[in-house]
Amino acid sequence: MSSGVMNMDSFGNVKDENAINGVNTTGNMFASMVATPIKVSRNESSGLVGSSLMNNRGSLQFSLSNLNVFQNLPRETTRGTDDLTRMKMAILSDIPEEIKWALKKYLAYSNKAPYMISLKDLPDLLPLFKPFITNLKPLIENVDQPLVKFSNEGDNSEVSNTLQLGLTCLLILRNLSQDTDSVQVLVTDNEVKDFILFVLQEYEKFCTYSSTGDNKQIFEHNFSIVNELIHYTLDIMEAISSYMAPAKLDDPFFKTLIKLLNYSKDRYMVISVLRSLSRLLVRSKADEESAADNIDESSLLLVVSFLLIDCDSELVAASLDLLYQYILPGNERISKLLSDISRFNQLATVLPKLLCDNVQLPEYSNVEQFDVNLIKRLRPPAPKEAPQLDEKLFSELLHLEEPYRSTMWLRCCFEPVKESEVTQITLWKSYESKFAQPLRELNGKRLLPAVEFIKNVSNAFSIASAMVITDPTTGKKRFVVKGIQPRYKPLSLFEAEEEHLKRIKKISGEDDKMNDLDLKNGSDNENEIIHEVTQSELPQISFPNNISEISKASATFLCLLSNDTEGSGIRFCQTIKPIVLHKLSDVPPLSSALSEYMDNTKML
Template sequence: MNGNTLNFPSFQSSSINAPIGRPVATPRNAPHKFVNHKHRAAEVLISSPNRHGAGHQGAALMVRISMGLKSGIPSEVDYALSQLVRISFDSGDELRAEAYPGLSEALFEKLATIQSLANTCYPEGAGELLEDSKFVKQLEKINEAALVLRNMLLQPDNARYFSRLKSGRQIIVACMNLPGQSCFIELKHYILDMVEAMIHFSLAVDDDFSGSLREICRLVMGRDEANCIGQINKLAIDRIKALIMLEDEDLVSACLDFLYQYTTNEENMEKLIQPPDGIEIVKQLTRLLLHQAVPGDQVVYLTGSLKPIIKTTVIPNLPQEIEDSTADITQIALWQAYQARFIEYVATSRPLLPAAEFIKNVSVAFNNASAMVLSIPGGSQKFIIKGIKPRETPMSVKGQVYLACKWATATNSNNTTGTETAQAQQQPAQPTKCPAQLATPHDLWVHILKDHLSPPDPTQQPQAKLLCDWGGCERFHPAGDSDRRKVIAHARTHMPEPSPPKNSNPSSRQNDWLDDPKQIKLVIRRNQTGIDDRGEAAGVPLTAVLVLRNVARRGMFNGKELLSGERPVLFEIMAVNKPLSNYIADLLVEEDEGVTDD
């Protein structure tokens, strides 16, 4: 090898090329990588104790919220409002205004920005406009501030604290005077809820008339020295009187609450019931006594009593149709009929007449009747009463005559249902009368269809035909007719017409009640209005009767005259509306006392 030639020896690796392994960090071999942030902060504090902010987690949540609202930084304000909305909803009881100084003032300052926002986007006289995204976002944050204040005012301590904030009251008044655009309705509702809780001022707005009336009522309730409700002009009072004729329950309730507070003063009452408007307002208040009343029936059971037994020596007039000089009836049959009929009407202390005494009295009741003993072949005897005969149809104690079935059946027929066929009619048989006795024509007709004109079974009598055997009727051929509908239509002509009840006089029905010792069902009509949890009157009807009571107490002579015209209606309502009965009774007593004094 010389120096001018470069010779490189060939090189071959003796090992196989393989991937190089990398270590995996685990809590065992690299514990420093698995230390949490708190431990890291502690380590930083230990390693670098002079570092600014080392080891501190920041201010508390409520402190950050208060500072964020005061800072005016948009991101911090948004964060603070969103957290306050959540906190006031989840744990509003813990959100105390006095515990966090400056928080309420910061919320009211945020609420005050609505005035400049409204003046910028809605100048005076402007109508509905298309808001941009910036306006919508600003209004949303203002609504959140109002919602937080509204939720905080649910606590009496916060309401007392807010009522002392003069700037807060001015901001609320400014919010209630916002333009009438629809975008501000939500904010006005929050403001009205705040006014209701504070009960120190109120201003009517068109968006919630009923809520404004309630605020006025709460303002004057229990504050006679500051009651200026009588200074409201007549046009507003007339409008309130007209609104009670509507079907809006919430609005009617608010108007009645206002009228109740308004009528506590005699001067206001005199202006309210001036004719001719006074007549109409009393009529409307009387109508509201049955507002949303639920009609129904109350069932009462009365226990009847037997009439006192009055002994008489005069024999009552007995029916003469059962007297027949040629007829007779067995004594045992008459005795059994007497027992079956009167056993349930006789008390245990007064048993029925003995058989011998009963038979003797028959000749006293019927002059032509006499007890006889007949000898019959075979040496036996038959005890009869000559001169009377059984009724063709039975009669109840109260004079209801039963209807006899006059359908004739064949004696040689084993079919008790009474379906006669043409083959059965051709066989010689002695017809017998059906013994059934029914109370009403309907029961008699059902008996005819079921027992005498029931469809024949085609498997047992394939050629069976029907006949009309009512009292010897010969309408159809003795062979019968296969058309059942035709036979039924004809048999319907034999049915008697239903007769009206004999006792249609109410006094006679009342006497019948006394004859029945059982309980008597009495149905009382009711028209009940709403009640509360204690079962007492509540809602619109209660407020209406309280206003009427003020009319009776403070309306002087004109009020008594107006109520006297509705006196019959008041008595009727007192009878059907049980929750208001005591209130209406007091109202009528007030009216009577006023009339007596006059």
């Protein structure tokens, strides 16, 4: 090139001078160009143009934000594709790491937000999982042999990956089976149901081998794999069983589950199997062959024996539910259930007990151990002072003449008691404080002098007498009136006079013993205050207001048995009725739950 200026055509394209002159060249036409660095800030490259940048026209024209290829892109592309699409594409990519990442994400969704990946809303999702699950079949058939070989670097074999991916997909389906919409998709998929049946049958084979001592048993290092596999499968089976009812006589699922029930020792598996069997029997009819006919005598005895485990409410509830569904269609199955004497006795023992399961019974023992003490009928302590007079009695006494006033006041306010005493000064001050001032204001008269008042006590009460008592210890003298004490409440003039006359008759009568007793205990006035005999408070007994779910299920089961009014059912119900009546008295809410049972058994 003769100059440093490039030639361009009318469209702005660079033209090589040699090419223009007809010279053929094979080199790069940009080889002679010198790169000139351009300073572009972060804001310019991100398309954020401020007012200060607008002034710098020279650098702005090189900003990436002003290039047409970036300006025409939609804004949504900055966020990329959504998670669900990304996860689906990752599985379809067949890249192992991508598949593991996607399944891990699906597992998280199935656990925390199963509605986001509902099999009903995403019909293409189940076909993505099925290949990983069905790939487990050859491995399941050979669990009696080592499946995974470990090395110092760990296990990265194809078998291990197959197991990991298959079990993860199975766990995802297990979680999704708890969703109503997703489980309806699973139950209509024959491949999924075939795989579930395959796993159950294979596991049942190894359970049979184990019980018979056969050499073909699960390899020791495969136990954790098989345990995980069978638990996921049983959970899915439990979920779809409600949609497969009623099971027919030759239903392979029901037959396999019955065999698993007889061989399994795992509590979780037994409960899951019982629930699946119960749901498969729903809507079965007495006039049609049913899968219930596959339940033999030993299986019935096993289910009944589960009711005896009083520390496991889940197992008891599942067993009760299966027995209820078993006898629901008609009386023939009730007769079969109760035909065995062992089952009859076990049910007769445990059902009344289950009526009060997890119910707080009244604590009668507190009453039985409580000592009932009667508080005696006692006379309260004698008052220290004479009782107050009402206005009427005070006025009547005020208008009497001495010494009759003092005599009647004494008889109204005091009573004769041999061992009692009142100090002379207290007796006088009590009388004087009541009548001295009012009497002077009324007619200017005075009370009976104190000495005469004390002497008059003996006139009012024949057993009363004034005396001087010397304290043997201190030598001090006390001036008292012996033989009287204040009443609890005053008598009227009529009552006082009547009592006095009765006492005179007794003194002059025959019964001296009665007289002594009366004088010792006080007067026989009917209005006298005496504490009545009382009983110490008994412990409170509280009765339950609600019953547990096991109690309700047991009551429902008994009501169903009592509907067999002419067979074994009613005989069984009549046998345990005395015990049931005791339970009704202890737990009042059972009355409504057992109303049908009581109606069916009351006439027998």
